[in-house]
Amino acid sequence: MGLACGQIGKVYLVGAGPGDPQLLTLKAARIIEAATVVVYDRLVSDAILAMVPKGAARIDVGKRPQHHPVPQEEINRTLIGLAKAGRTVVRLKGGDPFLFGRGGEEAAALAVASVPFEVVPGITSAQGGAAALQFPLTHRGLATGVRYVTGHCRAGEALALDWTGLADAQTTLVVYMGLASIDLIVSELIRHGRSPDTPALAVSRATLPDQREALATLATLTDAVAAEHLTSPTLIIIGEVTRLARITGHIGHAALVEQMAAAP
Ligand SMILES: C[S@@+](CC[C@H](N)C(=O)[O-])C[C@H]1O[C@@H](n2cnc3c(N)ncnc32)[C@H](O)[C@@H]1O
Secondary structure, three states, X not given: OOOOOOOOOEEEEEEOEOOOHXXXXXXXXXXXXXXOEEEEOOOOOHHHHOXXXXXXXXXXXXXXXXXXXXXXHHHHHHHHHHHHOOOEEEEEEOEOOOOOOOHHHHHHHHHHOOOOEEEEOOOXXXXXXXXXXXXXXXXXXXXXXXXXXXXXXXXOOOOOOOHHHXXXXXXXXXXXXXXXXHHHHHHHHHHOOOOOOOXXXXXXXXXXXXXXXXXXXXXXXXXXXXXXXXXXXXXXXXXXXXXXXXXXXXXXXXXHHHHHHHOO
């Protein structure tokens, strides 16, 4: 995919998944392997970046020298500028581009600028993490639904979530970007009625070779995360389904399956 002289190019908003390159869609893999310009985020794994052809231009918009992220408007301008110069641009984003990835803002900016674009979905880290730890996000008898929320709030603003709804015992709660506000999340859920004994876990760098996890209860989650020294990117998952996570030393599949089979 190269320069199309005098013509407007195209932007592919591609989900890179949680990290393991085997979890890319076939379409994403083909697009990455044919790329001539890649604009990528911090969360795109090295193994996936290694699939980009050697001669391709790589633009890292994940962070700047003092760890400041590149402003979204600047990323939008970069994508539009490259496409208007006739380039076919691969915009690589961690997980799924439309789940807490600001992919919607990029799509809107491209549409407004009349730049053609295509969205290639990716496996979101919730799916990647649950699969890696071998537990389902919904399960008959344990969870009737799952909710994805962000634990990130803008500087100076409170984390305004639907705590009452999220405290529902039948809901699996997945918190993206929740590490910095883990204390608040735990205490608000308990204050709104979620049992402190609810099984919970945190998984960092899910699906990557250095994946780490902490299995706990809601009440012990903060300490477990600190004890395991989990750092970003970490996903927090709260709910009965996390009992099924197969982590040595904790209740695993076999025990739970037996327990559930014995249930009326
Ligand atoms: C800006 S959001 C991007 C989410 C992404 N679009 C997705 O669908 O997974 C970043 C957050 O996603 C979660 N995350 C992304 N990749 C992860 C991974 N491999 N392991 C654990 N959490 C991950 C973390 O909570 C991280 O703070």
